[in-house]
Amino acid sequence: MYKKPCGVFDESYEQDSALVRTGYRWSMLVLLLAILFVAIPLLAGNYVLDVLNNIAITLIAALGLQIVIGFTGQISLGHAAFMAVGAYTSAMLSTHLGLSFWIAMPLAALTAGLLGIVIAMPALRIRGFYVAVTTLAAHYVIMWVILHGGDLTKGISGLTAGEITIGSFVFDTELKFYFLVMSLAALAVFFTSNVMRTKIGRAMIAVRDNDLAAGFMGINVFRTKVVSFFLSSLYAGVAGSLLAHYQGIITVDQFTLMDSIWILAMLVVGGATITGVIMGVVFFKLLSQVVLFGGPLVGSMFPSFGGSAVSAGMQILFGVVVILFLIFEPRGLSHRWQITLSTFRLWPFPH
Amino acid sequence: MGQEKEVAVKVRNVSLAFGGVRALTDVSFDVRKGEILAIIGPNGAGKTSMLNCINGFYRPVSGSITYKDQELVGKNTYDIARLSVARVFQGIQTYGGMTTLENLMTGMHLKLNYGVLAAYFYFWSKAKKEEMEKRRKIEEIIDFLEIKHIRKSYVGELAYGLRKRVDFGRALAMEPDLLLLDEPMAGMNLEEKEDMTRFILDVHEEKKTTMVLVEHDMGVVMDIADHIVVLDFGKKIADGTPEEISRDPLVIAAYLGEEEKVR
Numbered sequence: 280m281y282k283k284p285c286g287v288f289d290e291s292y293e294q295d296s297a298l299v300r301t302g303y304r305w306s307m308l309v310l311l312l313a314i315l316f317v318a319i320p321l322l323a324g325n326y327v328l329d330v331l332n333n334i335a336i337t338l339i340a341a342l343g344l345q346i347v348i349g350f351t352g353q354i355s356l357g358h359a360a361f362m363a364v365g366a367y368t369s370a371m372l373s374t375h376l377g378l379s380f381w382i383a384m385p386l387a388a389l390t391a392g393l394l395g396i397v398i399a400m401p402a403l404r405i406r407g408f409y410v411a412v413t414t415l416a417a418h419y420v421i422m423w424v425i426l427h428g429g430d431l432t433k434g435i436s437g438l439t440a441g442e443i444t445i446g447s448f449v450f451d452t453e454l455k456f457y458f459l460v461m462s463l464a465a466l467a468v469f470f471t472s473n474v475m476r477t478k479i480g481r482a483m484i485a486v487r488d489n490d491l492a493a494g495f496m497g498i499n500v501f502r503t504k505v506v507s508f509f510l511s512s513l514y515a516g517v518a519g520s521l522l523a524h525y526q527g528i529i530t531v532d533q534f535t536l537m538d539s540i541w542i543l544a545m546l547v548v549g550g551a552t553i554t555g556v557i558m559g560v561v562f563f564k565l566l567s568q569v570v571l572f573g574g575p576l577v578g579s580m581f582p583s584f585g586g587s588a589v590s591a592g593m594q595i596l597f598g599v600v601v602i603l604f605l606i607f608e609p610r611g612l613s614h615r616w617q618i619t620l621s622t623f624r625l626w627p628f629p630h
Numbered sequence: 631m632g633q634e635k636e637v638a639v640k641v642r643n644v645s646l647a648f649g650g651v652r653a654l655t656d657v658s659f660d661v662r663k664g665e666i667l668a669i670i671g672p673n674g675a676g677k678t679s680m681l682n683c684i685n686g687f688y689r690p691v692s693g694s695i696t697y698k699d700q701e702l703v704g705k706n707t708y709d710i711a712r713l714s715v716a717r718v719f720q721g722i723q724t725y726g727g728m729t730t731l732e733n734l735m736t737g738m739h740l741k742l743n744y745g746v747l748a749a750y751f752y753f754w755s756k757a758k759k760e761e762m763e764k765r766r767k768i769e770e771i772i773d774f775l776e777i778k779h780i781r782k783s784y785v786g787e788l789a790y791g792l793r794k795r796v797d798f799g800r801a802l803a804m805e806p807d808l809l810l811l812d813e814p815m816a817g818m819n820l821e822e823k824e825d826m827t828r829f830i831l832d833v834h835e836e837k838k839t840t841m842v843l844v845e846h847d848m849g850v851v852m853d854i855a856d857h858i859v860v861l862d863f864g865k866k867i868a869d870g871t872p873e874e875i876s877r878d879p880l881v882i883a884a885y886l887g888e889e890e891k892v893r
Contacts, residue, residue, distance in 0.1 A: 292769075293762060474746070477761065478744070484727055485725050488725035495707050496711060
């Protein structure tokens with residue numbers, strides 16, 4: 280049960296349904312934004328900024344996947360493919376047609392979204408596991424098309440994407456890009472929170488928890504699923520487009536099935552809430568940094584293991600983390616966080 | 631049937647079959663406006679199947695069900711919900727991952743008219759205004775059902791009796807003209823049953839909602855129903871007031887076995 284801090288009373292429905300409910304939390308939010316947009320840009324070096332940019336892009340993609348998996352309860356394994364659609368559409372529009380990022384990105388998002396609908400239509404006539412298999416097939420179809428796209432997609436050699444500019448201002452450094460992606464990620468979190476407390480979000484959760492009862496309540500189950508696939512692919516498209524323009528060049532092997540599964544793993548670790556997405560993405564991305572630096576370190580401490588064995592062992596770490604979460608906290612970090620908060624709010628009274 | 635009220639739901643010759651099993655055979659009856667009609671019968675008689683036909687979840691092989699001058703047979707469940715037909719389910723069919731409040735707000739789904747884009751721009755669109763208007767009505771239902779204390783609890787964590795109450799509240803949030811109750815009191819203790827009966831009667835008194843009730847507790851049925859339809863093996867065997875039904879030899883035979891066999 281959700282527990283408010285002691286002494287906080289709501290006097291209107293608006294207060295009761297507000298996202299940020301107390302003065303303390305407002306100050307924490309302002310502090311967080313200050314850290315994100317003032318302290319980090321001032322202090323962080325290019326490497327840290329690069330990691331954070333990747334976190335922000337993954338966060339946008341993961342929010343999209345959360346809509347389909349966490350909220351609507353449909354397993355999709357095609358998320359990386361939808362990111363690829365967004366990335367390639369955006370890159371093609373900017374390279375072949377010379378369109379600016381600000382036009383290419385929305386078009387890329389829309390293309391990914393519409394493709395999401397096309398794939399959702401047959402996938403959602405069936406249930407559960409079969410949806411996963413259908414999106415899996417979609418992944419390979421999309422990848423095949425991109426790989427055999429000839430001059431349009433440049434096949435395996437990779438496609439360039441133009442720089443992002445506003446007037447004469449060019450987003451060409453990690454720092455400049457950081458402001459762009461972090462703002463977009465923050466907006467994505469905010470807007471997604473909005474959707475989830477309206478009838479659209481409730482309909483999705485209703486479909487996840489009990490699609491039978493949802494139908495009886497006047498919720499068009501099929502349309503809800505299609506809308507959630509559309510929104511999900513839209514996010515993937517935005518993330519893909521950002522990735523393309525951030526890196527300047529994209530190749531097919533940046534969007535593998537494993538990437539879809541890693542995002543899924545982030546959601547498992549985070550839990551089925553929006554806070555969960557943030558926690559899961561940050562947790563995984565930081566863990567991969569640990570692996571990146573820890574791997575060689577372990578290798579130098581125990582040379583007899585050999586470098587490849589160490590890097591393989593570190594990959595196993597990811598799997599172990601997911602398994603441990605499934606066993607000990609299947610509802611993810613965000614649930615654990617809620618429990619911790621509630622405990623502190625009730626302390627020292629047992630109930 | 632004494633007073634001739636306007637007919638709300640007209641069920642005519644409805645037959646339903648699953649493969650070779652005939653769940654309903656030629657069932658016809660009228661639900662009059664504002665009455666509580668109880669459908670009773672032994673296990674497997676087709677009571678829930680009948681409700682599912684009205685809801686559009688099952689499609690009868692023949693027959694017709696008319697409500698508000700519309701044929702319900704062949705319509706989707708969510709289209710029938712648009713005609714203000716609400717359902718309280720047998721067992722637990724609430725949304726466990728949502729709070730009580732959100733469960734009830736889901737019942738309001740059809741009364742909220744904003745779209746996806748408005749939902750994204752919550753603060754700057756009609757979404758917030760509409761939500762807050764409906765919140766008022768939801769809070770009235772929460773007060774009425776005495777579930778204030780669990781408003782923000784996740785329904786999946788609640789006890790059975792409370793979940794049933796949330797289910798009932800969710801149906802009320804649809805502001806129904808026709809309320810289908812499928813064993814709302816199954817598995818409850820006496821006190822919970824009394825509470826639920828009181829809620830049903832209060833709603834009936836206040837809103838004049840037409841209700842179709844499936845219930846096994848004969849005490850409750852005889853007390854609150856205006857009109858009873860008895861099903862046995864998918865066939866209607868009796869139709870009348872509680873007094874008529876309790877004296878009907880066919881009903882007694884269905885429930886207690888036939889006299890010849892007893893002898």
